[in-house]
Amino acid sequence: MSFRFVKSLLLAALVLMLASCGKSATDQAAASGDRVVRIGAVAPLTGPQAHLGKDNENGTRMAIDDANAKGIVIGGRKIHFELISEDDQADPKTATIVAQKLVDNEVAGVIGHLNSGTTIPAAKIYSDNGIAQISPSATAVSFTKQGFKTAFRVMANDAQQGQALGEYAVKNLGAKKIAVIDDRTAYGQGLADEFIKAAKAAGGEIVAHEYTSDKSVDFTAVLTAVKGKQPDLLFYGGMDAQGGPMARQLKALALNVKFIMGDGGYTPEFVKLAGVAAEGAYASLPGVPLDKMPGGKAFAERFVAKYQPIQLYAPYCYDAVNVMIAAMQKADSVEPAKYLPALPNISHEGITARIQFDGNGDLKGGAVTLYQVRQGKWQPLETVGADK
Amino acid sequence: MEIFLQQIINGLVQGSVYALVALGYTMVYGILGLINFAHGEVVMVGAMLVLSALTAMLGLGVPPLLALPVSLLLAMAGCMLLGYGIERVAYRPLRHAPRLAPLITAIGVSIVLQNLAMMIWGREYHAFPQLINNQPHHIGGAIINDIQIIIVIMAVMIMTGLMAVVHRTRLGRAMRAVAENQHAAQLMGVDINRVISITFMLGSALAAIAGLMVSANYGLAHYYMGFMLGLKAFTAAVLGGIGNLRGAMLGGLLLGLIESLGAGYIGDLTGGFLGSQYQDVFAFFVLIAVLVLRPSGLLGERLAERA
Known part of the structure; x- marks a missing residue:
């Protein structure tokens, strides 16, 4: 057997494999006569935030599997939901490309994206094509302020979160000189701005505002610069992949400050990456603690059994899918044009909260909970600002 | 003052790692005229392998x-x-092809390795176990810890060792001969395939050490970690004069210092107009400046020197 022959054989096998994995779900459903409804899910599945993206995908997948197991009937036909998962690499440009791809694939709705920076530009594409978009985790204020009738989120936004964080830092933690670092993404920067606003209003002084990127691992230079300003508290607007190493490098530089992050830091990954330096760090998460969520505990058990420990947003993805399906059932149609008007008025008992939207598509009465790492685990401190 | 000293230390530690990785780029370029x-x-695979082996062995007690x-x-x-x-599969068949072809396979190999690593080791971050006490030492108000001291010392030792290999041994002479003229070296009885393979293997061994250093210093390893590090190290190699071993070392250290001093002081110097978000930009700004002002790098691409 010549090398060339083996090569072409391998290639053929690969092509067959690729061709077969895209199809199976549709074929199954088509065979049984169900109507196939596609739901798009977008999150970064590669790159530094891939662990969060996979978590989102799994949360969405679990909701879709559950819905299929229930055998939901809409418009007189049994519905088979099919997940189309796309990777936006946490990159705004890629986000618009995959958004267009989902539109071309005629999805009935989209769960996503994960990051604010990707959700905002993609929202226009979904709006132009009249497709409902429910983000489980994009918290930047501007996402729902673009005037799109298609944009919703199931999590409190950064205005609510940043305010809770800023007030907590000054009033409860007694911070006077505050340093801020953000990762220059729509999320990190937006949250940092809201935090600064609230901290100043509460009487805190911002002594330094430094920046990094969502791909960095070395923060010694900026932390050293921050150290020169002698702050007593450091806020980081960004994700766990940077927050963890940052906490570690803080300790290595003997920069003794209280370290506080937003929802991007509230993950087991943060604790793992920061190691012993995680102890005492603070973070906030919109919503109530998982074990206080109406269906949180049962969800967590099922999720862990099926996939892996919840990273962060999986429960919100689960709710986002169910809200969308609830609207479809209410309108008795899977056509976006028909069920979209039902979404703003929906009231759904989710596992994270009762989900109702305000006029912008924001979650009504979004609570924010503060957590602290104690003995290597995130422990809830208090929940603030329900009903704002 | 102590802040300044701390930034110098930060820069030296970071620069040592850049230098070590840059050596891998520069050795291959010196011999093949190829950017690998x-x-x-x-480097990333090295870090992951160390971590896997370490976890397995610690598990066994x-x-x-x-x-x-x-x-x-x-x-x-x-x-x-x-x-x-990599050399055997992606570069050797293209050795006589136009220069663009191996450049493209190089990028291809990079993407393949990244995705393979993602499949093997998963998407999550791997925490690096803390093995030594990592005692902090105070020098004039600045702090350097054990791991960082080890990084700098090891980097210096490895570089001196490599210089000795290239300039003092038979293998080094063969490497320099191949760098100067492949055909002539072949006619003189040098097995160029073997020399090229060994060069790749040497560079990769250095990469494994760099991988360990990076992951031990930052306490994490991730399938994506090699990308930015590779770009920076490449910049360092160009800065010093690509193909030039001393240049790679100088370029690495300089780049580390430029980055940490730049990120640390630009905000204060420009009154907040430019901030530390430009930390990564410095590296590439330096690259452009060098390419425009001194295309052959600080120490130049001296033929007799390159290996």
């Missing part, structure tokens, strides 16, 4: 001070094999 863009990925060198040796062997394989 997959080199950053080899091997004492950490024995497990660490053994896993490093295993990872170096693994990376040498990988380096050999």
Whole structure:
């Protein structure tokens, strides 16, 4: 057997494999006569935030599997939901490309994206094509302020979160000189701005505002610069992949400050990456603690059994899918044009909260909970600002 | 003052790692005139291999001070094999092709390695176990810890060793001969395929060491970690004069210093107009400046020097 022959054989096998994995779900459903409804899910599945993206995908997948197991009937036909998962690499440009791809694939709705920076530009594409978009985790204020009738989120936004964080830092933690670092993404920067606003209003002084990127691992230079300003508290607007190493490098530089992050830091990954330096760090998460969520505990058990420990947003993805399906059932149609008007008025008992939207598509009465790492685990401190 | 000293230390530690990785780029370029863009990925694979071997051995109850060198040796062997394989599969068949072709396969190899690593080791971040006490030392108000001291010392030792190999041994002479003129070297009885393979393996072994350093210093390893590091190290190699071993070392250290001093002081110097978000930009700004003002790098691409 010549090398060339083996090569072409391998290639053929690969092509067959690729061709077969895209199809199976549709074929199954088509065979049984169900109507196939596609739901798009977008999150970064590669790159530094891939662990969060996979978590989102799994949360969405679990909701879709559950819905299929229930055998939901809409418009007189049994519905088979099919997940189309796309990777936006946490990159705004890629986000618009995959958004267009989902539109071309005629999805009935989209769960996503994960990051604010990707959700905002993609929202226009979904709006132009009249497709409902429910983000489980994009918290930047501007996402729902673009005037799109298609944009919703199931999590409190950064205005609510940043305010809770800023007030907590000054009033409860007694911070006077505050340093801020953000990762220059729509999320990190937006949250940092809201935090600064609230901290100043509460009487805190911002002594330094430094920046990094969502791909960095070395923060010694900026932390050293921050150290020169002698702050007593450091806020980081960004994700766990940077927050963890940052906490570690803080300790290595003997920069003794209280370290506080937003929802991007509230993950087991943060604790793992920061190691012993995680102890005492603070973070906030919109919503109530998982074990206080109406269906949180049962969800967590099922999720862990099926996939892996919840990273962060999986429960919100689960709710986002169910809200969308609830609207479809209410309108008795899977056509976006028909069920979209039902979404703003929906009231759904989710596992994270009762989900109702305000006029912008924001979650009504979004609570924010503060957590602290104690003995290597995130422990809830208090929940603030329900009903704002 | 102590802040300034701290930034110098930060820069030296970071620069040592850049220098070590830059050596891999520069050695290959010196011999083949090829930019091996997959080199950053080899660093990542090195870090992952060390971590896997280490976790496995610690799980078996091997004492950490024995497990660490053994896993490093295993990872170096693994990376040498990988380096050999990359050259054999992606570069050797294209040795006489136009220069663009191996550049494209290099990028291809880089993407393949990244995705393979993602499949093997998963998407999550791997925490690096804390093996030594990592005692902080105070020098004039600045702080340097054990791992950072080890990084700088090891980097210096490796660089001196490499210089000795290139300038004092038979193999080094063969490498320099191939760099100068492949055909002439072949006519003189040098097995150029062997020399090129060995060069790749040497560079990859250094990459494994760099991988260990990076992951031990930052306490994490991730399948994506090689990309930015590779780009920075490549910049360092160009800064010093690509193909030039001393240049790679100088370029690495300089780049580390420029980055940390730049990120630390630009905000204050420009009154907040420019901030530390430009930390990564410095590296590439320096690259452009060097290419415009001194295309052959600080120490130049001296033929007799390159290996």
